[in-house]
Amino acid sequence: MPPPAPRTVQQKVLRKAQITLLDWYSQHARDLPWRRTKxxxxxxxxxxxxxxxxxxxxxxxxxxxxxxxxxxxxxxxxxxxxxxxxxxxxxxxxxxxxxxxxxxxxxxxxxxxxxxxxxxxxxxxxxxxxxxxxxxxxIHGQNVPVIDTNVRRVLSRVFRGTASVAPMEVRTIAQWALPLGRGPQWSQALMDIGATLCTSQRPVCPQCPLELYCQAAATFRKHPAVAERRAAYGKRQQPFAGSSRFYRGRIVDCLRRLPAGDSIAVTDLGTTVRDDYEETHSEWLIALVRGLETDGLARVQETSATNASTAVLRISLP
Ligand code: SF4
The missing domain is CATH 1.10.340.30 (Hypothetical protein; domain 2)
Structure with missing residues (x-):
């Protein structure tokens, strides 16, 4: 059974929007290497x-x-x-x-x-x-919706205007809007629109093939800053520098630079990835390294150092 059609959109309008977008895609598709292969x-x-x-x-x-x-x-x-x-x-x-x-x-x-x-x-x-x-x-040409961030944004704006749309509702819209037998081109077209014209902060509605059918276009034409405000609101993220992900990336970069088969002691690793590294950071560093080991990104070995009573952790790529 097909999903219920969104209340505000007529089937005839959807059909026109599908034809318009697929036609636009046939002329303006991004030339990407993975689209040239099967x-x-x-x-x-x-x-x-x-x-x-x-x-x-x-x-x-x-x-x-x-x-x-x-x-x-x-x-x-x-x-x-x-x-x-x-x-x-x-x-x-x-x-x-x-x-x-x-x-x-x-x-x-x-x-x-x-x-x-x-x-x-x-x-x-x-x-x-x-x-x-x-x-x-x-790959297999199946007519299933493919919903990434760009597709989610474009579908929400076209069929729901500038309101926030719950993920389940976007899924229902995506399923309903999918043109029969043209799923791959439709999804790629939506991705291209989202990447080039309908960006989160600056939608370029006058250049967009969906403008005539889009419930957000009138608002963005009158108040372009609405998109910027919404995008800024949605981007309240933790700063990347100094985050665990930042230091995990630094550790893996350090391991990549080692000659093949080599490892590095955890204390040397600390001073390599962090300028202010000191003894008190060792617990934090070992937790990061153990996390990388769990994720298959590092190998950790305990070795006994000469003249030392404690084991030394040595880290390498797996
Ligand atoms: S008309 Fe504007 S808001 Fe609507 S899909 Fe196109 S760029 Fe996005």
């Missing part, structure tokens, strides 16, 4: 890289990564330390370990073929609703 492995790599990283930073790394690890099997068989090194400078390094775990499961349990059904896709390590939908849609 290789499931390459598309999976792009999807994992694009989580939390901007397109222009992903493009050069995507090509290099595929050269180093061209198939599921090659990635699965590679030393994890090499995969983590190759991931630099994308950040969120856990994604590299997760991608390798996905490749290993596909190589070992699925004969090197990416599964097609959502349930099996969701059983891959660390694959959630978004990634499973993106793989089903962009």
């Amino acid at each position: 290789d499931p492995y390459a598309i999976l790599v792009s999807e994992v890289m694009l989580q939390q990283t901007q397109v222009d930073r992903v493009i050069p790394k995507y090509d290099e990564f595929l050269r180093l690890f061209p198939t599921f099997q090659a990635l699965a068989a590679a030393p994890t330390a090499d995969v983590i090194r190759a991931w630099s400078p994308l950040g969120y390094n856990r994604r590299a370990v997760r991608l390798q775990a996905i490749a290993a499961q596909i190589a070992e349990c699925h004969g090197g073929e990416l599964p097609e059904d959502m349930k099996t896709l969701l059983s891959l390590p660390g694959v959630g609703e978004y990634t499973a939908s993106a793989l089903a849609c962009f």
